[in-house]
Amino acid sequence: MKAxxxxxxxxxxxxxxxxxxxxxxxxxxxxxxxxxxxxxxLAATNIKPYEYGQxxxxxxxxxxxxxxxxxxxxxxxxxxxVDGPPTEATQGPFTMVFADGDFYVxxxxxxxxxxxxxxRNARGQHCxxxxxxYYGDKEAIFxxxxxxxxxxRGNIILDLGGRNGLxxxxxxxxxxxxxxxxxxxxxx
Numbered sequence: 001m002k003a004x005x006x007x008x009x010x011x012x013x014x015x016x017x018x019x020x021x022x023x024x025x026x027x028x029x030x031x032x033x034x035x036x037x038x039x040x041x042l043a044a045t046n047i048k049p050y051e052y053g054q055x056x057x058x059x060x061x062x063x064x065x066x067x068x069x070x071x072x073x074x075x076x077x078x079x080x081x082v083d084g085p086p087t088e089a090t091q092g093p094f095t096m097v098f099a100d101g102d103f104y105v106x107x108x109x110x111x112x113x114x115x116x117x118x119x120r121n122a123r124g125q126h127c128x129x130x131x132x133x134y135y136g137d138k139e140a141i142f143x144x145x146x147x148x149x150x151x152x153r154g155n156i157i158l159d160l161g162g163r164n165g166l167x168x169x170x171x172x173x174x175x176x177x178x179x180x181x182x183x184x185x186x187x188x
Contacts, residue, residue: 038166040155047159047166049073052185055166055178059101072187079184080161089163093186094119096127096154096169098177108181115156117142117181129154129169144169154179 038045053069053076060068094117096104104127106119114132129142137143142154156167156179164182180186 038157038168040157040167042157044158044160044162044165047157047164049076051166052076052164052180055097055180056095056186058097058099058178059103075187076164076184079187080164082184084163084183088183092163092181092183093188094179094181095186096177096179098175100175100177102175102177105186115140115142142169144171146171150175156181159185 050069050073053072056072057065057068090111091107091109094106094108096119098104102121104119104121104125106117108115108117110116114130114134116128116130116132118126118128120126125147127144127146129144131137131140131142133140140155142156144152144154150171150173152169152171152175154167154169156165158165159182161184164185165180166185167179167181168176169179170176
């Protein structure tokens with residue numbers, strides 16, 4: 001009987017362990033909520049602090065992205081415990097983070113039947129969005145208009161606390177991205 005090569009045995013074990021790690025990562029990855037999995041027809045959903053960090057830190061250099069996400073998570077955990085004034089439930093900071101890394105920051109105001117936002121990037125370009133059941137909108141979908149005439153649509157969902165949330169948008173020029181809003185979600 002021929003002896004087994006120890007290098008082959010170690011290699012086989014490494015491949016076996018690596019396969020288990022890959023499968024575990026895939027299973028864990030599939031269980032997390034990705035932007036494509038959010039049902040925007042719901043009024044609210046469970047949003048994890050890490051998801052706010054993913055949106056806010058999109059486009060940040062990989063070397064510092066972990067620090068950025070950790071800071072966003074820390075801000076959320078500290079701020080979500082603060083019972084702010086009732087006005088914080090109906091207005092606050094708003095960000096649009098484009099897939100190409102462009103970052104707009106501004107404010108939103110809302111009530112149960114209408115909402116609007118205004119946000120500006122570092123170059124001073126401005127986008128605004130609104131929906132209003134009072135003016136006949138049948139869906140709570142933002143109609144977006146930017147200074148350069150570009151228009152689009154955006155949709156948001158609240159986290160379970162009702163004061164923060166995420167969203168996504170798409171403009172008619174093909175640009176798209178994510179939204180984060182609320183005092184705990186966005187550090188101002």
